[in-house]
Amino acid sequence: MKKGIALIAFGAVALFALPFAAVKYQKTFATTTASDRARTEALTTDRALANSERFYDLAGRFDVRVAQVQAIKDQLALVTDPDERARLNVDYGGVRSSCLDVAAQYNADARKTTRAGLRDAQLPESLDAARCP
Structure with a gap:
């Protein structure tokens, strides 16, 4: 029973925190690779x-x-x-x-x-x- 409650609690925290982590990752990724994306775009066929x-x-x-x-x-x-x-x-x-x-x-x-x-x-x-x- 304790494992079930702990699993539900962990799931609830993960569902709550996941969108914030995704936004943070997306912002970090977008700012650090802007020059790489421009270089890659320039080199497409x-x-x-x-x-x-x-x-x-x-x-x-x-x-x-x-x-x-x-x-x-x-x-x-x-x-x-x-x-x-x-x-x-x-x-x-x-x-x-x-x-x-x-x-x-x-x-x-x-x-x-x-x-x-x-x-x-x-x-x-x-x-x-x-x-x-």
Whole structure:
């Protein structure tokens, strides 16, 4: 009889304390593994593919912007009309700014530990913003 009462008492205490222990465990687990979960999420197959493609996209956009900047500079050397020069100067500023922005995005992603390993070996480690003349 004493064993039965002790078992019931233990069960009641366990049922009362279990939810509190679970909440405490969940909070502790969530705070200590947030960085691990972010790292794991970044390395899932879909994410890894998307990050790798992002490097290719940014590198491709950078090359296009460099070519556009150079083409506008070449046009500026030939144009004498002041209105056309003004328009080309505006275009030059916008395309050059876009070129610098793409280089900054690529370089920032290349420095991130969760993305740097996903950059293909064929791609540069960083993009040289000085190529945006």
